[in-house]
Amino acid sequence: MDVAERLAQLALFADLSPMQVEAIAHSFEENVFQEDERVLRRGLSGGNFYVILEGEARVVAGDQVLRTLGRGDFFGEIGALTGETPSADVVAESLLRCLVIPPQELERLLLERPQMMLRLLRMEARRLQTAGEWQT
């Protein structure tokens, strides 16, 4: 399955046309992390926005696991949109494959694709409703 096909199955991109998803798949790189490799680091700015294509990640503050993320989940949006440094680490729980969108590109993408912005907002709101406090 190529990246465009993988993306088309994820909620975040569900309102985009196949052509728009194709453009996103070709515009950004994917990255694969080994189990236990850190993807986002507490205290380090300039992090990207990550969408999980395959595998799982955990959000960790100190010794505490705050949340586990799986396929279709995303992280890094708060840092990418506000410039704040993450207050938790995100660590690969298994072999983890992500689409990587740099912060400046995320802003451009959301402005160009308001349907995707709305999706992200809704998913973010649900997270706020159900989750404890964590920021990445």
Add this chain to the structure above:
Amino acid sequence: MADVARPFPPGDYDVTVVGSGPGGLQTSYWLRRFGVRHAVLSRDDAPAGMFRRFPIFQRLITWTKPDAPVARTTREYEWYDHNSLVADEPELKALVPSFMDRAFDLPSRSEMEAGIAAFAEKAGLEVRYGCTWESTRYDGDRIVLATTDGEYRSRAIVFALGVTERWFADVPGLEDATHYVDAMEPERYEDRTVFIVGKRNSGFELAQGILPWARSIYLASPRPVQTDALALSPLRVRYLHPYDEYARGGPGTYVLDVAIERIDRRADGFRVVANGTTWNGRLELDVDDVIAATGFQTPLGDLPRLGLVTVNDGRVPALTPFWESVSLPGVYFAGNASQGAKGLARRGAGASSTAVNGFRYNARVLAEHIAQTLKVRAPETAPIADVNSFLLHELSNAPELWVQKGYLCRVVARSASGVVDEGVLPLAHFLDSLDGDAAAASVEVDQRGAIIPMVYLRRGGEISEHPLAPHPLHEYVGDTYSRELEQVLRHLPV
């Protein structure tokens, strides 16, 4: 070929390197420096094979400045010469500029090939040429490579095979197109309409090459051309002429954001059906030629069957910060394929691992890492008298940091005897290592493209970042910088 005259007969070696291009030669050079017993195999019959074929139409896109404010025998000169392999011995340094005719400050591929071949010869790097790797298996703590000459058993393998195998995007009908590698001499495209699939290096290179000949050129891919990103890319140096023509409305040259639905072969050419990705609509174009400039892949042989995980649609291996496969232990990659290690990619900025200028440094770090992992060589540290001046000098001059921005860093650490230099390491490794308190210097690019000298601290498992002020001449020296750095380093007591 009499086997007595050929080096590295089949057998047991600590490391086997496969490939005789700049990546393989540079790795072999450093493995030898670090005392690692290794074999080098190549299916070619001479070094630097890639530069006998690529790039097809143009010069390289990385600079070499034959004259510079520093001598060619210095480490600092490497920042002025992005194409020579690197070495400790003065007679092996900066070999590419001596072959350049100075028509441009980018070497032609024959000048590049001559520079790399001269390095192999002068350094006395041995290669078993005409030996093709055929299959791979694990056997206890050994990795076994079966070749046309027999079996090589090693504790680690370094594949330096380039990223030069044809890769076709998954577009119906594209398999009937000519691949970039098989494109003809520019004059053969005289008065023809040419559709080029792909808008990265090879697509633009091709378009630029045939621009004076073709009647019409379409450059097409789903991804929009981002002029602000291109402004910071080495691509802009020579290849943007076609885009420039299109942007100014020039007739006959078109740069299209489309996803191609299909390519139909016809008696007198092709019909291309494509849909806009950044605009709504559909195009049906009749063209004489279709060329796939959709890129290349690493020739991975049977490694995917063994479980090798890849990125970029299967084109390159997914690698750790030390360029080891994330899924096959002991299997490392050097050269162009070292791009499979993306590093932190902060703000999306990547390393320069696809070109000689970047992977020549990866090779040194890799060789030292392998030497330490195999316990052939203990980590070496050197005491630093004045850590402040040392780091500022590195930030201003270190070619490793300037080329591999945000990927490689210079590490200094506390020890019982004071502060010591731990050498050049991947930044991701430095940040995630639990080896004790240390500082690292790295050169990075911020969101607006400004170059920033960065210092990182690692204390008790916590990391912090400290950007120093930018400087228009990139010279981070003098009292102001010294005081600024002192403020940062006071958190790293000795």
